Amino acid sequence: MKSRRRPWRRRVADSVVVLLDRLTASRPWVVLHSSPDLDDSTVALLRGAPRQIEMIVLAEDPGAARSRVAALGLDVRIVSRRSVRGMLSYLRSRVVVTTHGVFGARPRPRGKQVVGLWHGEFGKLIGTFTGEAPRHFDWVPVSSTLSRTSRVAEFAIDPDRVHVVGSPRQALLRGREAVRARLGVSGPLVVYAPTYRSAVRGMPRADGDEARLAAEQPWQRADLRQLLADSGATVWVRPHPSADQASLPSGPGVELARNPDLERLGVTFYELLAAADCFVTDYSSLWVDFVLVDRPLLAFCPDLESFRADRGLALEPHEAWFPGPVLTTGDDLVAALAEALAGADPHAERRTRTRALLHADVAGEPVAATWAYVSWVLGHLPTGGAA
Structure with missing residues (x-):
């Protein structure tokens, strides 16, 4: 099945984001974004986050997102994804943790990485199986070797980027x-x-x-x-x-x-x-x-x-x-x-x-495994951007 071709305005905007991402130096902070806002994997990560990591949540509906974090007893900065501040937060982040992608789903430059937390495993056909363009993630947690095989095909990504550690949302069960x-x-x-x-x-x-x-x-x-x-x-x-x-x-x-x-x-x-x-x-x-x-x-x-x-x-x-x-x-x-x-x-x-x-018999916890990888990126990869 052929990929859906994006409108030319979307392609131009995507090219601008890619250029800005290359020119902007990264800071040691993490941006989290999910669709819908603050899904259960994101909530699980926020509850288990290391205290020393600086985080920002990008939201489509900031007002509703602030109400959600207050109701769930969370303490995190909420920024509108559609704002200038939201764009700058993304460009300066060294790590993006996202379900579907933020301002697209492509490789980021020079030490900036994307952790992919898709909202489920198996179920309906998704991704390349339904004609969507491949998505790029640098690190993806899944629950089994069978799911690993499926995720690689769904997003057309390198198998070495998919890791059988469980999914963070499962910590809430x-x-x-x-x-x-x-x-x-x-x-x-x-x-x-x-x-x-x-x-x-x-x-x-x-x-x-x-x-x-x-x-x-x-x-x-x-x-x-x-x-x-x-x-x-x-x-x-x-x-x-x-x-x-x-x-x-x-x-x-x-x-x-x-x-x-x-x-x-x-x-x-x-x-x-x-x-x-x-x-x-x-x-x-x-x-x-x-x-x-x-x-x-x-x-x-x-x-x-x-x-x-x-x-x-x-x-x-x-x-x-x-x-x-x-x-x-x-x-x-x-x-x-x-x-x-x-x-x-x-x-x-x-x-x-x-x-x-x-579900594989995985040693350790999916939330801890995800944060361990994010912490490694924050501490070991070079600062991105030319600024």
Whole structure:
């Protein structure tokens, strides 16, 4: 598949950024940027950051980002990415830690480096598989040798730049009881996190069959409401950041798990996952991380065939890789959820086998490993730029 050609204005702007980056001397500080702002890997890194490292977070929405860091008890400078100060912070940084790239995704000059924290492993086809241009990262953490192979192909980067150390966001999948206490949860907690079908943010695209998903949506069904009431369970619904945030399920037993909703409780989404008794998703890469907590997983995929045809999946066949039932109707989902809430766990052995394939037995911690590399760059690479 051919790469999408960028508009000429974008190419000119990119060339200007490259020139300025070459001419600007670096300082021993780190810029962090994610899409969406302050994603869970960024939060995990900020919580585990060495005190001596100077950091700046570039945000698309600085006001919301400041509210988020305050709610999560973090202390970091927030700067608008779209400001002159944001651009200067980037140009002067010796290390950029980013999910998608900042002002592009290209090699930086003379001792300046980019750490790539993509927001997930496996799930939907991404990168070069969907016609996007290659992305350059100097150091990328992943969770397994299988993921390493995939990431190299997705971004067309040197295999020596991809390291099996785990992903920083996975550090937040801990402290289950403390999170449940903060949420005030006593009964079973179910998290539902579908991927988008029609993207309203970022790159515009439509995958799968949104009408089919809506027709089978079970959260308004009387039998599911009764199941939640009888079991004392609560479903927390997490919309994809690219999806419409307005048309969401509501009512007794259903809570919303958007970032502002969780910030009011002082938790992140991965911490909510840590507290979950069961996780329902579809094609999202979130399930790959959730196998680390070793609790039931359900895949709700009413539009599986159309999604395969439109977007494609990284691990196929999905029914063989997903360590739980792949469900295509609301009736099937209600039945499987009733089984999980009753304590049945018929897919525990499959999860164990899948976890062994998708997560290496890594010595050390992903947050510490990432900061160790950043610290080495700050202390050993020469000052970049000609200024």
